[in-house]
Amino acid sequence: SQTIHQWPATLVQPVGSPLSLECTVEGTSNPNLYWYRQAAGRGLQLLFYSVGIGQISSEVPQNLSASRPQDRQFILSSKKLLLSDSGFYLCAWSGTAHEKLFFGSGTQLSVL
């Protein structure tokens, strides 16, 4: 069966520090991969999605970037965190039918 792993679960970082959140999927090949952010009191915002290795689509201009170095690995990064980057980050994957998303357990990021 397929599983999705996301870590760390919580992270507290100072403003200006770098960020790296990692997400891996097991049990499937060539998944579509997604990074969402859930800010406090707001809904889910799609940040990036990838349909293949090295293929990244950015949904909104921001301080973050994403990379897909391997088929089942998706990384969310920042060179210098801002206070506004605080939030709950969710990684997700879907199959080629695009019908359903499977979410990771999320990372609560607090930028202080």
Place this chain on the structure above:
Amino acid sequence: AQSVTQLDSQVPVFEEAPVELRCNYSSSVSVYLFWYVQYPNQGLQLLLKYLSGSTLVESINGFEAEFNKSQTSFHLRKPSVHISDTAEYFCAVKVSGSARQLTFGSGTQLTVLP
């Protein structure tokens, strides 16, 4: 582009009472519709989905949602809620065949009171 509106950010109800969580969408093309649930300190998981066919879809834990094309709505209902239903519920819409995936509403926090 499609959008989703969840009209209620907070819905408190007493245990065993019925509940309706409202969701309206806008799109110029055919869409799939979803409800996701997020229990405290967990990620999201799919509750139910409408792709085609019968406009009434049901989940295994008693929730149901009805796709109403004329009103562009996909409201979520349950005739009798339990304490364990306390969670945040997200309505989402997706253009069929698109890899871009879901557009989510802002969420509705359902709190079931004893």
